[in-house]
Amino acid sequence: MNFEKVEKDKYTLITTNAEKLDSTNAPELKAELVVINKNGVNNIVIDLSKTKYCDSSGLSAVLVANRLCKNSGGMFILCGLQASVSKLISISQLDKVLTIVPTAEEAEKHLSMSEIEKGLDEE
16 A cells, blocks of 8 residues: 555545655555545645655645645645655745645644644634
């Protein structure tokens, strides 16, 4: 299986088990993201720590996740980027658009802080 999905309290964590996120498996990830979002999950974290290569299809899947979360008032976080994937994201200037943190644990902390801030804004 290319992707592992774990449903947490406030978000769903998707971990890639594939060394490459490309045209062979990106459509599967996109489909999974749409299903997760349609089931009412607004916050998604994708952990790419096992992924050493990503092409435009993979980036497209990441952007789908970002758009789905934004459109539903949620948050999308990318974590565990290998050097080559991080470089591609920087070159394509997606690092200015996406929320990127080093680990899944930090993604969870980031989501918690965001929830606290939302609560304060509503008061």
